[in-house]
Amino acid sequence: xxxxxxxxxxxxxxxxxxxxxxxxxxxxxxxxxxxxxxxxxxxxxxxxxxxxxxxxxxxxxxxxxxxxxxxxxxxxxxxxxxxxxxxxxxxxxxxxxxxxxxxxxxxxxxxxxxxxxxxxxxxxxxxxxxxxxxxxxxxxxxxxxxxxxxxxxxxxxxxxxxxxxxxxxxxxxxxxxxxxxxxxxxxxxxxxxxxxxxxxxxxxxxxxxxxxxxxxxxxxxxxxxxxxxxxxxxxxxxxxxxxxxxxxxxxxxxxxxxxxxxxxxxxxxxxxxxxxxxxxxxxxxxxxxxxxxxxxxxxxxxxxxxxxxxxxxxxxxxxxxxxxxxxxxxxxxxxxxxxxxxxxxxxxxxxxxxxxxxxxxxxxxxxxxxxxxxxxxxxxxxxxxxxxxxxxxxxxxxxxxxxxxxxxxxxxxxxxxxxxxxxxxxxxxxxxxxxxxxxxxxxxxxxxxxxxxxxxxxxxxxxxxxxxxxxxxxxxxxxxxxxxxxxxxxxxxxxxxxxxxxxxxxxxxxxxxxxxxxxxxxxxxxxxxxxxxxxxxxxxxxxxxxxxxxxxxxxxxxxxxxxxxxxxxxxxxxxxxxxxxxxxxxxxxxxxxxxxxxxxxxxxxxxxxxxxxxxxxxxxxxxxxxxxxxxxxxxxxxxxxxxxxxxxxxxxxxxxxxxxxxxxxxxxxxxxxxxxxxxxxxxxxxxxxxxxxxxxxxxxxxxxxxxx
Amino acid sequence: xxxxxxxxxxxxxxxxxxxxxxxxxxxxxxxxxxxxxxxxxxxxxxxxx
Numbered sequence: 002x003x004x005x006x007x008x009x010x011x012x013x014x015x016x017x018x019x020x021x022x023x024x025x026x027x028x029x030x031x032x033x034x035x036x037x038x039x040x041x042x043x044x045x046x047x048x049x050x051x052x053x054x055x056x057x058x059x060x061x062x063x064x065x066x067x068x069x070x071x072x073x074x075x076x077x078x079x080x081x082x083x084x085x086x087x088x089x090x091x092x093x094x095x096x097x098x099x100x101x102x103x104x105x106x107x108x109x110x111x112x113x114x115x116x117x118x119x120x121x122x123x124x125x126x127x128x129x130x131x132x133x134x135x136x137x138x139x140x141x142x143x144x145x146x147x148x149x150x151x152x153x154x155x156x157x158x159x160x161x162x163x164x165x166x167x168x169x170x171x172x173x174x175x176x177x178x179x180x181x182x183x184x185x186x187x188x189x190x191x192x193x194x195x196x197x198x199x200x201x202x203x204x205x206x207x208x209x210x211x212x213x214x215x216x217x218x219x220x221x222x223x224x225x226x227x228x229x230x231x232x233x234x235x236x237x238x239x240x241x242x243x244x245x246x247x248x249x250x251x252x253x254x255x256x257x258x259x260x261x262x263x264x265x266x267x268x269x270x271x272x273x274x275x276x277x278x279x280x281x282x283x284x285x286x287x288x289x290x291x292x293x294x295x296x297x298x299x300x301x302x303x304x305x306x307x308x309x310x311x312x313x314x315x316x317x318x319x320x321x322x323x324x325x326x327x328x329x330x331x332x333x334x335x336x337x338x339x340x341x342x343x344x345x346x347x348x349x350x351x352x353x354x355x356x357x358x359x360x361x362x363x364x365x366x367x368x369x370x371x372x373x374x375x376x377x378x379x380x381x382x383x384x385x386x387x388x389x390x391x392x393x394x395x396x397x398x399x400x401x402x403x404x405x406x407x408x409x410x411x412x413x414x415x416x417x418x419x420x421x422x423x424x425x426x427x428x429x430x431x432x433x434x435x436x437x438x439x440x441x442x443x444x445x446x447x448x449x450x451x452x453x454x455x456x457x458x459x460x461x462x463x464x465x466x467x468x469x470x471x472x473x474x475x476x477x478x479x480x481x482x483x484x485x486x487x488x489x490x491x492x493x494x495x496x497x498x499x500x501x502x503x504x505x506x507x508x509x510x511x512x513x514x515x516x517x518x519x520x521x522x523x524x525x526x527x528x529x530x531x532x533x534x535x536x537x538x539x540x541x542x543x544x545x546x547x548x549x550x551x552x553x554x555x556x557x558x559x560x561x562x563x564x565x566x567x568x569x570x571x572x573x574x575x576x577x578x579x580x581x582x583x584x585x586x587x588x589x590x591x592x593x594x595x596x597x598x599x600x601x602x603x604x605x606x607x608x609x610x611x612x613x614x615x616x617x618x619x620x621x622x623x624x625x626x627x628x629x630x631x632x633x634x635x636x637x638x639x640x641x642x643x644x645x646x647x648x649x650x651x652x653x654x655x656x657x658x659x660x661x662x663x664x665x666x667x668x669x670x671x672x673x674x675x676x677x678x679x680x681x682x683x684x685x686x687x688x689x690x691x692x693x694x695x696x697x698x699x700x701x702x703x704x705x706x707x708x709x
Numbered sequence: 710x711x712x713x714x715x716x717x718x719x720x721x722x723x724x725x726x727x728x729x730x731x732x733x734x735x736x737x738x739x740x741x742x743x744x745x746x747x748x749x750x751x752x753x754x755x756x757x758x
Contacts, residue, residue: 027748028748031745
């Protein structure tokens with residue numbers, strides 16, 4: 002099923018532009034985009050990628066990005082141009098590993114075919130022929146499929162460190178060289194099958210690891226993609242022209258139309274509107290602005306057009322500063338040493354010393370250098386960490402699969418390891434403990450009022466209108482025939498119904514309480530519709546479950562003190578309110594300095610630096626893109642329980658990993674004496690390697706059951 | 710033993726064919742959008758004849 006292609010008559014060279022379309026969710030969306038977009042003049046082809054939430058559009062160079070976004074918007078999809086592909090390097094690595102896995106799999110199957118014949122008794126010229134054929138297959142396969150390990154081992158050695166890839170590379174290279182020597186001299190034992198099988202098993206572990214990473218990272222857009230890409234600059238003579246965000250200068254006067262996002266920080270000069278600041282603060286209520294108000298890049302204008310005098314542009318905006326803070330905070334995490342590398346720091350020297358001792362011992366015993374070297378290499382092959390290489394990724398892939406079915410996406414294996422080590426949970430309020438979207442209480446409305454309210458609310462993108470419309474639609478309300486609906490920024494919606502003026506307005510008693518509310522007016526009667534941002538239904542249970550796992554929770558919110566204290570009291574948690582992004586980051590750093598390993602759960606961009614700085618972090622699926630990018634895991638849906646479940650499964654996963662390590666060590670303790678005494682033939686090595694790998698994988702699969 | 714002279718090249722050739730098919734399918738982008746491929750089967754193609 003290919004994308005429909007419309008061949009343009011003109012022979013103009015076409016260009017391809019990529020746009021992210023976060024709203025693309027189903028087959029219907031793909032069909033609609035690919036079928037309808039090509040009907041726009043100038044667009045030749047559109048191809049949707051659902052995994053990456055991208056659309057590649059081949060079009061006439063005369064169309065600019067604005068025209069393409071407008072065409073998508075006409076189909077009902079919001080989109081953002083992608084400047085470059087931030088996930089490209091990840092994707093390239095995954096492809097390299099998959100290719101190497103394919104090559105190793107091919108080599109393993111064919112060499113095993115030949116090896117089985119040798120083990121069944123082929124000898125003389127046939128055995129030599131089979132060894133030569135094996136060598137011809139194994140050498141290019143090892144050279145190609147072994148590259149990821151050799152490169153990583155070389156990097157580690159260059160920095161005078163050792164990792165799991167060092168013993169793997171030494172084992173594989175020595176086994177290949179010795180087998181080649183055996184083949185040339187017509188010897189009985191060649192270990193080509195062991196070397197290639199080892200690579201295949203280990204590559205399978207790596208490929209699973211990479212697949213897990215890209216699968217959960219896909220669809221997470223770049224932070225600055227959300228920021229306005231351009232702005233309408235008003236020249237002194239009153240004319241306007243579009244300028245790219247990077248060309249804006251402080252002091253310029255820009256026009257922000259309704260629905261447009263700000264490209265830079267500034268001060269409102271003219272106009273009144275409400276700004277959706279949820280990108281920066283995570284608060285769902287729009288902030289009213291008037292001349293003199295300071296506004297920030299990334300905010301979306303929900304009301305009337307504004308004129309804004311720019312103060313900070315490009316790299317100086319508050320948004321860019323948060324991005325930098327996140328970057329810096331994330332640095333500490335890159336120094337985290339994963340459990341497999343910690344294990345290999347102990348393991349590699351022992352194995353290499355053992356092989357060296359075996360060689361020296363047999364030389365002293367007078368076995369001759371060839372026999373001694375063969376035995377030393379057999380020790381390396383038998384101890385080569387095949388089961389160890391699978392011990393960690395197999396358990397982590399199964400655990401992340403289990404969590405994915407329960408609505409939690411874990412980004413990589415290191416995240417699972419860090420999650421299991423956390424001893425304290427820090428939670429944001431809005432959007433994390435609560436649902437983050439205002440819910441309307443419509444119990445007091447009669448059916449007629451409901452249908453009028455729906456007719457008004459569904460025309461607006463204001464969060465309260467959207468919350469009201471969603472609540473009404475859930476009740477099965479059908480909209481009344483309201484005419485003349487118009488939205489006035491900062492005041493509300495108004496229309497005409499059967500000759501009466503109907504409206505959704507701000508409550509008259511401004512500032513009476515912190516609660517969100519709107520007034521429904523029909524003729525001269527007014528009714529207040531209260532809104533609340535309810536706690537997630539299982540918040541208390543999830544916090545109890547976290548405490549049971551040894552993670553006492555606390556609240557760290559950017560919201561005002563009163564609502565935070567109310568929620569903290571309801572859940573019985575300590576709390577800190579009015580924390581800005583820097584304060585949140587500082588709080589996390591202080592906890593780390595005290596020796597804690599905090600788990601941060603937050604959604605807003607204001608939580609971004611804290612998410613990046615925490616030992617491990619989780620964000621809800623409704624979080625800003627940047628927060629999802631900074632977090633180790635993302636949970637989907639209303640329940641908060643996946644957070645507690647993540648900790649529980651991560652701990653179960655680490656138990657299994659430790660069991661796998663224990664098994665590998667026990668297996669080595671049994672096999673090494675055999676190797677030391679020279680009893681290991683290629684057949685024994687192949688059987689030992691497969692059995693130990695299968696046992697480790699089978700043990701890991703136990704995690705797939707319900708995590709109790 | 711003469712059977713080997715035929716069977717081994719056939720076995721290797723088939724293995725190589727499989728590998729080539731796998732590498733080609735990767736290059737052709739067949740693994741780029743696994744979710745999309747699963748959903749595309751549900752698109753009702755209109756008759757465009």
